[in-house]
Amino acid sequence: MEQRISLITLGVPDVEKAAAFYEALGWRRAESPDGVIAFDLISQTLGLYPLAALAADIGLPEDTLGTGAVSLSHNTRSKEEVAELLAAAEAAGAEILKPAQDVFWGGHHGYFRSPDGHLWEIAFNPFSALSPEGAFRWNGY
Incomplete structure (x- = not known):
């Protein structure tokens, strides 16, 4: 595994509301498929993804994900x-x-x-x- 993080995905309850927060900080959306909002960074991307969809993708109950100590x-x-x-x-x-x-x-x-x-x-x-x-x-x- 090469030493890098390519994509940081934040599970959020409301992707449009979350995107509005980052846009208010001056960030610009990248073209992205339905269901995810992406912001290209320097050699990385920050993705906003519905928390329920992230939990389903991982195979865990949504209430077990939280936001973590990160x-x-x-x-x-x-x-x-x-x-x-x-x-x-x-x-x-x-x-x-x-x-x-x-x-x-x-x-x-x-x-x-x-x-x-x-x-x-x-x-x-x-x-x-x-x-x-x-x-x-x-x-x-």
């Missing part, structure tokens, strides 16, 4: 962008769980919960500079 992270180019993006997420309907603040290891971050319950970290890591296109790598570009 956080998705969006790294920024500057410390200032963290608070700006948290404010944009809140304006789009997210719940701020942790406001922008310095972190013991030298970075700056905050967390929000999307309207569907998915956890997101917005972070600036001064040790992992983004590529000109915005790609992230652990030790930077």
Whole structure:
């Protein structure tokens, strides 16, 4: 298995409502088949899929899926962008769980919960500079 994640699929109760949240953050939909809404990222895609359909596809009861103890992270180019993006997420309907603040290891971050319950970290890591296109790598570009 090659070391990459190609598609991140979030099971959501209402795909249009979930898509409206990401669109309010400035994301643009990609062409996709019925039943899934996709947003192309840098070398990955975020897919929104009905939670009931995801459970059926996996073969588990819907109430056993939950949202899990996973956080998705969006790294920024500057410390200032963290608070700006948290404010944009809140304006789009997210719940701020942790406001922008310095972190013991030298970075700056905050967390929000999307309207569907998915956890997101917005972070600036001064040790992992983004590529000109915005790609992230652990030790930077």
